[in-house]
Amino acid sequence: MPELIPAPIRIPVPGGKSIDEHVGRVVNGEMAVSIAHMVAPGGWSEPAQTPEFDEYTLVLSGTVRVECGGEVIEATAGQTLITRAGERIRYSVPNQDGASYIAVCLPAFSPHSVHRDDETPIG
Secondary structure, three states: OOOOOOOOEEEOOOOOOEEEEEEOOOOOOOOOOEEEEEEEOOOOEOOOEOOOOEEEEEEEEOEEEEEEOOEEEEEEOOOEEEEOOOOOEEEEOOOOOOEEEEEEEEOOOOHHHHOEOOOOOOO
C-alpha cells in the first residue's frame, strides 16, 4: 500500500544548518533509506565523520565541499557527490551564499551510525 508522508520532520543540528527528513528513521521509521533536504549557511562546516552508510548528495544550489583522505571535492548545483560507508569525510559549504541539497543515505541515517569526531563545528 502506498504511504503518504504529509510533511518532513525538522531534525535539530547546531551551526545554523537545517535538516528536513522526508523519509527515514525519524519521520516514518524507515531503516533502509533516508531522504532529507539540507540547507546550510555560507561558511558552515561540521566535524569529520566516519558513517556506516553510503550518502548521495544532490546539490540544488550553492557549493558543497567534501574532504576525504587529503582530497577536496566540491559539487555545485546539478552535481552529485557520493561518499561510501567507512570513509572518514568532512562536509562544508565554502561560499557565503550557502547551499541547498538533498541527501540520500543507505541504510538510513541515525545519530548512532554517523560517528562524528568530537571537534567543535566551524560556522
